[in-house]
Amino acid sequence: MAMAPIYCCVDKLLLLLLLSVCDARIHKLTLKNETRFAVDLNNFGFYANGTLNVSLSSLWLQEKDVNYSMYPVGFSLSRSRVNGVLSYTAEETETCPLTVTKPTSDEPLILFLIDINNLSVNVRAMGDQDNILTSKAEANKGQLDRKARQVPADPAGDKPSDNEDKKPLQPGDKSKENEDKKKEADKEEKQNFDVEDKKEEGNRFVLDKATQLTLALSKVNGSYSFSFNILVGLKAQGLYNLKFHYCKNRVPGIKLPYSFTVEVTEKNPEGYLSAAEIPLSRLYLFMAGVFFTAAMVWVSTLMKHRYSVFKIHWLMAALAFTKSTSLVFHSINYHFINTKGHPIEGWAVMYYITHLLKGALLFITLALIGTGWAFVKYILSDKEKKIFMIVIPLQVLANVAYIIIESTEEGSSEYYLWKEILFLVDLICCGAILFPVVWSIRHLQEASSTDGKAAMNLEKLKLFRHYYVMIVCYIYFTRIIAILLKITMPFQWQWCYEFLVEVSTLIFFVLTGYKFRPASNNPYLQLPQDEEDVEMDEVVTESGALEGISKVKKTSNGRERQKEPAL
DSSP, X not given: OTHHHHHHHHHHHHHHHHGGGOOTTEEEEEEEEEOOSEEEEEEEEEOTTOEEEEEEEEEEOOOTTOOTTTSOEEEEEEEEEETTEESSTTSOTTSOGGGOOSOSSSSOEEEEEEETTTTEEEEEEESSOXXXXXXXXXXXXXXXXXXXXXXXXXXXXXXXXXXXXXXXXXXXXXXXXXXXXXXXXXXXXXXXXXXXXXXXXXXXXXXOTTEEEEEEOEEETTEEEEXXXXXXXXXXOEEEEEEEEEGGXXXXXXXXXXXXXXXXXXXXXXXXXOTTTXXXXXXXXXXXXXXXXXXXXXXXXXXXXXXXXXXXXHHHHHHHHHHHHHHHHHHHHHHHHHHHSSOOHHHHHHHHHHHHHHHHHHHHHHHHHHHTBTTTBSOOOHHHHHHHHHHHHHHHHHHHHHHHHHHSOTTSHHHHHHHHHHHHHHHHHHHHTHHHHHHHHHHHHHHHHHOTTOHHHHHHHHHHHHHHHHHHHHHHIIIIIHHXXXXXXXXXXXXXXXXXXXXHHHHHHHHHHXXXXXXXXXXXXXXXXXXXXXXXXXXXXXXXXXXXXXXXXXXXXXXXXXXXXXX
């Protein structure tokens, strides 16, 4: 237990170092000498009128001995029906999505194929969609290659309002009349404006089915760059996945390096959060109030039964308050991300600290309850100490992994490594806290079979079995059911994943507090009343985790009598 503060200090130092690279929903990713054939840039749920702005710069490619018409390079933007189940990008690894020429479904798919020989970007739009692309078209080939329907940059910008049409001119107001005539002349000139001249300023194209157009690609000092903006339509809203592809590296044995810098800004009409994340700020704030209320009720219970309160009860109260505080900072963190596109560093640091403490307190408290520490004994066996020696460092590693995942762009190679580490470590910690409970159940079973008057131990055995089932259900709902819910719900309802996790945690906390509440009729807290019960406790002491622990029994005159364990 003395190791916990040391690990907490190390964890805080790591999160302060890692937080400085966090860019949140305004992403900037730089890759040097990358060899992956596909780079996941981001997943984002767009509502209607949401915008995606992508700016690629400093793209360096291996120009020699590569047929880019056969092995294209570029981006794919595809919509998925549910999270993690993509329509086009979930194909076999030997098939490059950039080579798709016919849509396999009505799901929107937009491909950006970079042609370094002609300094152009060929855009192919497929599927049923009404997205609008804004970008600088190629000056010479844009009119010939494109089949997209062009829309004005501001369809309503030149249309005078009804109030202006009907407003009478005041006597002597010649300047107003001249301005109106000038607007009419400009409007007629814009209607007759040549399309080729418009391309110098940038164009807006509606991406219908089977849409093709060509954009300009710039080259400066051997590196390429271009940018585009997507306005999501009402029909095409959903969860989108943006990827960069280098199809040549899909060939076995070939790993050609490439480098680029890409800036991605995603935004919904309500802010920078994805569709599934918009309700989270209010959800976390509401759940913080619920956990705080539960913590206050627990403290009032402890004050009413102060003679039956143990140290573990106050540790459970600290866990509930820490959980509430963590949710408050989490809510504030999401609020600033939604409004500014990035977290405020001070609030983010407070969230990571409270999140770290909450995770450490949770697993330590569950393991201590499972061993019976502070209730029926104050000493942990060597076997139980090893559990804490494993769980506490793993919790440090899990929190480091979580901070790195939150602070690293999704397209970086270390992102997926730490994501796998977090998943594996979390499962190990969940499994480790079950062992003390299993050991206690086994020891109580052995003690109950030794003596026929073991009613108290049978009650404790029943309570431990319930607690074991509670932990298993908690792990099952928060780690398995919640993930299945996340990948099957529609994109705008995926916040229900977090809601299920928080509600499951609240129910687990309440049930644990009820089972092990400080009360005289709680079988877990009852002390032996006669010599036969003392002998039974000696049997429990001699088995497994309770070995080497002596019993203290008060005599009638109030003096304590030490009873040594049987050899």
